[in-house]
Amino acid sequence: MTAVRVAAAGLALLLAAACTAPPPPPRGETGTAAGTVCAPPKGAPGKETATTIEVVEQAYFCILGNYHSGATPDARSLLTAGFTALTQELNRNGRDLPDAVMPTLTGDLKADWAAFETAYRKITGQVPDLRDKLAVAALEAIVAALDDEHASWAHDVGQPPDYYDGDGYGLGLEANVNASQADGGLAAAVPPLFVTTVQGGAAQAAGLRPGDVIESINGSAPFIDGKATRAIAALYPRYPQARPVELSLLRQSTGRRRSVTLQPGLFQRDLADLQVVRSKPLDDIAYVRVTSFLPDSADRILRAVFRLRRGRTLSGVVLDLRGNSSGSATEATRLLSAFAHGKVTAYHCTAGDTCQSLRTDDTVELLGLPLVVLTDRGCASACEHFASAVKDLRAGRLVGTRTAGMVSGPAQPYLLTNNTILNLPAEHHLGPNREVVDRIGVPPDHYVPLTPEDAAAGRDLALAEALTLLHR
Amino acid sequence: MRRLLAAATGLALLAASACSAPTPPRAAAVSPTPTGPATLPAPTGPHPVGTTALYLKDTSRPDPWNLDAEARELKVTLWYPAKQRDGQRAPYMTPKESELLLRGTQITSAPYDTLSRTRTNSIKDAEPAGRSLPLVVLSPGFTKPMSTLTSLAEDLASRGYVVAGVDHTYESYATTLPGGRVAECLACDSNSDPGFGAGLVQGRAADVSFVLDQLPSKWDGAGRIDRSRIAMVGQSIGGSSAMASMLEDPRVRAGIDMDGTAYARIPKSGFSRPFMFLGSAQHVSGGPAPTWDRDWKLLTGWKRWIVLSGAEHQSFTDTPLLSDALGIKPLPGVLPAARAAELTRTYVAAFLDQHLKGRRQPLLDQPSSRYPEAKFCPETCAPS
Numbered sequence: 001m002t003a004v005r006v007a008a009a010g011l012a013l014l015l016a017a018a019c020t021a022p023p024p025p026p027r028g029e030t031g032t033a034a035g036t037v038c039a040p041p042k043g044a045p046g047k048e049t050a051t052t053i054e055v056v057e058q059a060y061f062c063i064l065g066n067y068h069s070g071a072t073p074d075a076r077s078l079l080t081a082g083f084t085a086l087t088q089e090l091n092r093n094g095r096d097l098p099d100a101v102m103p104t105l106t107g108d109l110k111a112d113w114a115a116f117e118t119a120y121r122k123i124t125g126q127v128p129d130l131r132d133k134l135a136v137a138a139l140e141a142i143v144a145a146l147d148d149e150h151a152s153w154a155h156d157v158g159q160p161p162d163y164y165d166g167d168g169y170g171l172g173l174e175a176n177v178n179a180s181q182a183d184g185g186l187a188a189a190v191p192p193l194f195v196t197t198v199q200g201g202a203a204q205a206a207g208l209r210p211g212d213v214i215e216s217i218n219g220s221a222p223f224i225d226g227k228a229t230r231a232i233a234a235l236y237p238r239y240p241q242a243r244p245v246e247l248s249l250l251r252q253s254t255g256r257r258r259s260v261t262l263q264p265g266l267f268q269r270d271l272a273d274l275q276v277v278r279s280k281p282l283d284d285i286a287y288v289r290v291t292s293f294l295p296d297s298a299d300r301i302l303r304a305v306f307r308l309r310r311g312r313t314l315s316g317v318v319l320d321l322r323g324n325s326s327g328s329a330t331e332a333t334r335l336l337s338a339f340a341h342g343k344v345t346a347y348h349c350t351a352g353d354t355c356q357s358l359r360t361d362d363t364v365e366l367l368g369l370p371l372v373v374l375t376d377r378g379c380a381s382a383c384e385h386f387a388s389a390v391k392d393l394r395a396g397r398l399v400g401t402r403t404a405g406m407v408s409g410p411a412q413p414y415l416l417t418n419n420t421i422l423n424l425p426a427e428h429h430l431g432p433n434r435e436v437v438d439r440i441g442v443p444p445d446h447y448v449p450l451t452p453e454d455a456a457a458g459r460d461l462a463l464a465e466a467l468t469l470l471h472r
Numbered sequence: 473m474r475r476l477l478a479a480a481t482g483l484a485l486l487a488a489s490a491c492s493a494p495t496p497p498r499a500a501a502v503s504p505t506p507t508g509p510a511t512l513p514a515p516t517g518p519h520p521v522g523t524t525a526l527y528l529k530d531t532s533r534p535d536p537w538n539l540d541a542e543a544r545e546l547k548v549t550l551w552y553p554a555k556q557r558d559g560q561r562a563p564y565m566t567p568k569e570s571e572l573l574l575r576g577t578q579i580t581s582a583p584y585d586t587l588s589r590t591r592t593n594s595i596k597d598a599e600p601a602g603r604s605l606p607l608v609v610l611s612p613g614f615t616k617p618m619s620t621l622t623s624l625a626e627d628l629a630s631r632g633y634v635v636a637g638v639d640h641t642y643e644s645y646a647t648t649l650p651g652g653r654v655a656e657c658l659a660c661d662s663n664s665d666p667g668f669g670a671g672l673v674q675g676r677a678a679d680v681s682f683v684l685d686q687l688p689s690k691w692d693g694a695g696r697i698d699r700s701r702i703a704m705v706g707q708s709i710g711g712s713s714a715m716a717s718m719l720e721d722p723r724v725r726a727g728i729d730m731d732g733t734a735y736a737r738i739p740k741s742g743f744s745r746p747f748m749f750l751g752s753a754q755h756v757s758g759g760p761a762p763t764w765d766r767d768w769k770l771l772t773g774w775k776r777w778i779v780l781s782g783a784e785h786q787s788f789t790d791t792p793l794l795s796d797a798l799g800i801k802p803l804p805g806v807l808p809a810a811r812a813a814e815l816t817r818t819y820v821a822a823f824l825d826q827h828l829k830g831r832r833q834p835l836l837d838q839p840s841s842r843y844p845e846a847k848f849c850p851e852t853c854a855p856s
Binding site for chain 1: 539540660661662664665666667668669670671674735737759762765766
């Protein structure tokens with residue numbers, strides 16, 4: 001389960017950004033901690049140390065004590081998953097052992113753990129050099145066994161030593177199958193694979209352009225029989241992955257085919273592009289692009305609209321939430337409160353279906369303007385919370401493509417003794433009609449996908465459709 | 473990677489880890505009664521200290537934070553050697569500034585105007601004295617008004633430096649501008665954005681260059697400054713701004729970053745003007761915030777990296793000196809306020825005396841028995 005690690009590393013890069021102000025108190029998405037085995041981190045975690053069997057034990061009991069989002073996890077299935085991964089790791093290293101046999105579990109949490117730990121120690125006593133690797137494999141598998149997209153274990157969150165605030169890491173491109181899809185959402189990917197954004201780095205140096213169709217990655221096809229393959233994941237290497245990636249490209253405008261080899265690395269990004277909230281007037285429409293629902297973002301968005309409204313009669317608002325992949329439910333709810341009052345924007349429910357309703361904050365001034373929201377497969381988490389509320393409450397219209405379907409519920413971070421973080425959702429998310437949005441996503445009211453031709457020409461048909469709808 | 477939300481909740485934590493340590497709220501450590509207004513420690517140099525404020529307006533660029541402001545307005549506070557010791561003491565800050573700072577920092581253990589009653593050692597608008605004086609630009613931490621570095625500024629002025637402290641408008645909880653307008657922290661809205669620190673220090677570098685351009689025409693005493701001897705010192709992101717300013721403006725000959733995570737991109741070819749990192753344990757070599765390790769390799773000229781045992785992020789500011797007045801009990805194990813101020817003043821002055829006054833300072837060459845708290849990195853400091 002490299003996903004967790006990858007996500008965490010990406011975030012570290014992205015979020016290392018900010019600085020120095022007292023960190024905002026956690027809002028909205030964070031619940032309260034229970035249990036004594038593990039507690040939420042206070043301040044920045046210290047330097048990460050090796051994952052020992054004691055850390056795995058802490059995580060195991062932390063999950064059993066604090067995971068309330070879905071069905072109560074079956075302790076035996078967690079340990080079985082952990083042991084499975086451990087034997088696979090042994091095998092991959094060519095070091096399988098005759099007595100690497102699953103211990104018998106009885107259903108008694110503590111006794112079962114003791115049996116697991118005994119088996120682990122017996123095995124690692126014979127392959128001491130694999131000790132840490134086996135513990136990591138086991139813990140990753142235990143967390144994966146929860147089968148919950150918001151349950152994760154962030155470890156090996158390293159930063160390139162030459163990293164500066166705002167830098168990106170990778171090939172320097174984004175494709176229509178984005179990094180999170182490539183990592184775990186390939187089922188929804190649609191051919192052809194093409195470049196949507198050149199951010200910098202190797203992609204820029206090699207002259208890639210939006211619209212360039214990627215016909216193969218390291219010699220493998222991105223799609224076979226219309227289904228996306230894991231080869232696509234190579235487009236998004238994460239530090240410390242540094243193996244060069246070979247792409248075969250087709251530029252449709254010229255018909256030219258060529259191969260390029262891109263070396264992953266740090267690349268400098270345009271600081272203006274990194275601003276989370278950006279706004280501009282498009283004639284009588286306020287256009288606001290929001291890349292994350294960070295703390296304060298709702299107020300930033302609303303202030304931007306009010307500013308555009310000064311000295312101008314607005315006839316609508318376009319919120320461009322494409323690629324908006326994270327943030328806080330509080331911000332999503334607050335933003336919605338500018339378009340509807342007296343409504344529930346989502347429910348957060350425990351496994352026993354005790355639900356807490358997230359209500360609009362009716363002290364937020366209503367904008368009284370028609371709204372169009374631009375969505376795509378990169379709109380995840382708080383973005384989908386907002387999009388589903390807009391749709392269900394008829395607060396506006398959605399244009400673009402279906403959202404990511406990654407909104408399982410608000411997660412609580414727990415600090416483990418080796419300074420890694422275990423994230424466990426306390427509740428699961430439901431839309432305003434109590435419908436499940438996680439994995440399914442929110443379909444747009446007006447389906448306007450991006451094509452390689454439009455990407456190459458810099459045409460934004462989704463935005464054009466939004467403006468047409470607002471002017472109708 | 474359907475784990476975005478989960479990861480995002482760890483956001484504040486991760487972001488904080490990249491930052492210089494934020495001000496601890498310390499609400500739990502509040503002692504029952506504030507002691508009444510603080511008095512800043514007396515400056516240690518021979519000269520009386522005067523102070524005055526300048527208001528500058530850069531019409532060549534829009535304000536980076538206030539999109540409705542077509543010019544960048546700056547308040548610059550000068551501290552300088554003065555002719556006389558008598559006269560009216562300058563206020564530390566206004567009651568309104570005190571209130572906005574305490575509210576912003578969530579300190580409720582003392583009346584909101586408490587900091588405005590802090591007693592300073594500088595004479596308001598005193599006549600300047602001396603000639604051919606070196607200049608030190610000071611830049612405060614994010615959200616902090618310039619006045620939070622007054623103890624250091626007064627001490628440097630008493631030692632014969634002109635100090636120009638810049639309030640970077642909208643990057644602090646409170647900056648009073650002409651006409652009594654009070655600019656609040658607009659930058660606080662976006663401080664979680666990726667690239668925020670990198671952008672902010674670039675803006676501060678532009679602020680500093682503008683201040684250096686304007687000083688001769690805007691201050692009567694400017695003729696007393698030797699413009700070939702300019703350094704910059706800052707705390708937290710103000711420290712990182714010292715490097716950013718030096719990279720942009722060759723007039724700044726030397727710089728000190730006091731406990732600030734480094735954001736300014738040093739060219740791969742290196743940087744050769746004198747630079748000193750002076751920090752808390754947060755910035756030991758191989759520690760959790762590795763930006764000093766990264767930049768240390770790129771410093772090719774005179775350089776020092778000193779970590780003070782027991783220091784915390786605010787030890788380099790007036791904050792510890794104001795704790796009693798605010799009814800805040802110091803954290804256990806942290807340097808006492810007076811000692812923190814002494815160490816900060818001593819090492820900053822030593823650096824400036826060596827690089828602007830050409831007086832060699834053995835204190836900077838090796839550990840000192842008088843100041844055993846100062847550890848020389850990377851050789852003799854390591855993560856605890």
